[in-house]
Amino acid sequence: MNRLAKAARAWTIAGLENDFIFSKVMTDPAICLTIIQNILPDLAITRITPPLTQQTITPTNDAKGVRFDIATTDDHDNRYDIEMQVADHHNLAQRVRYYQAMNALDVYDKGANYHDANNSYVIFICCFDPFRLGAQFYSANKHLNEFPGYRVLDGATDIYLNASSHRHEVPAKLQTLLDQVAHRDSGQDDEFGVKLRQRIATVKHNKEWRADFMRLSLAEMDHEYELKEAKKQGQDQALVQLAAGLINQGQSADQVQDFLTSVMMVSPAQAREYYQQALRG
Structure with missing residues (x-):
């Protein structure tokens, strides 16, 4: 199979777990808002800014940059970075720490009070169990080692969703999302599930996005070939x-x-x- 045929097949079989498809689906503000509301219901958010996809942040010329799948801010000025992660490279916690730093990079304006910094939520939707503890939903905040019940309110929250789990421990709409990521028949024909499937179909029928996907796939193939040749x-x-x-x-x-x-x-x-x-x- 030649390179073009491989790229075309990749587009045909790509689902919500593909970060390109995921990013395009999540640019729908209603879908993105619904997902955030179901992940963090206690925040009671009602609006978000238009989600930005594939936003690249590089702090300095010689520093490692990041490319957010989806970045947005809510009506309380909370910041969100939402990522799709298919493969387990066993460094997710360290990666999330860096993403948190990049997500808050420009909120510390010169002369501003640190207390005024926006809260930051980095959310990874994983196709595996990131901690191998069997849960569907993990959240992490800083605590004092000497006083485990005392939470350090630094404004940073890490959230990990485990799409591989068959447990139903999350709200129904979030369950629908995870089932779609894992290619499971959720059995839920709710309005959100229909909206998700319609949005995926719209993305897959967009000729411009298909061309972008093909270009990215071919570039990745070239990069992999160069790495293999160098090795x-x-x-x-x-x-x-x-x-x-x-x-x-x-x-x-x-x-x-x-x-x-x-x-x-x-x-x-x-x-x-x-x-x-x-x-x-």
Whole structure:
């Protein structure tokens, strides 16, 4: 299958768990608002600013930047970053900490009181259980180690949703969202579920967004190819250096090539090429 065909197939099968589809679905203010309201019902929010998608923030030229899937602010000036996370890279808590810093980066205006900083909510919708504790919903705030019941009110809240869980521990509309992410039949034909499916269909029929997705997919394929080539070149260089070391130890051509094929598990043709490169050295 060629690259274009792979990209086209990726678009065909992409669902809400795909961060591109998710971002486009979440740019619908009504859907985004409903999700935030169901994640944080105690905030009693009624409005949000138009959700921004794929917003990139880079604090300095040499610092690692972030690209928010969805960023918005509510009518109480609370800030939200909402992310879709498919793969578990075992660094999510550390990543959330950085996202919190970036989410609050420009709220500390020069001369302003720290107390006036906006509250910040970083929300990750995960296709796995981020803490392997079986829950559907996790939230984290700072507490004093010596007084676990005392919450440090620094304005930052981390929220993790586990779409892989079959428990029904969250509000119905949030359950519908998680079931859609996990490709489960929720059995709920409520208004929000219909709205979600209609929005996904609208996104998938948008020719401009399809073209954007294809370009991004092809760019990712190119990047992966470049990484593989760089890795291969590094491995090749290491094997050439190994062959050169064996030659310097006085080993014959047959001994060097036998070592490369039997120990390093390369083909006879590759072993001969590495040996010749080492000789030209």
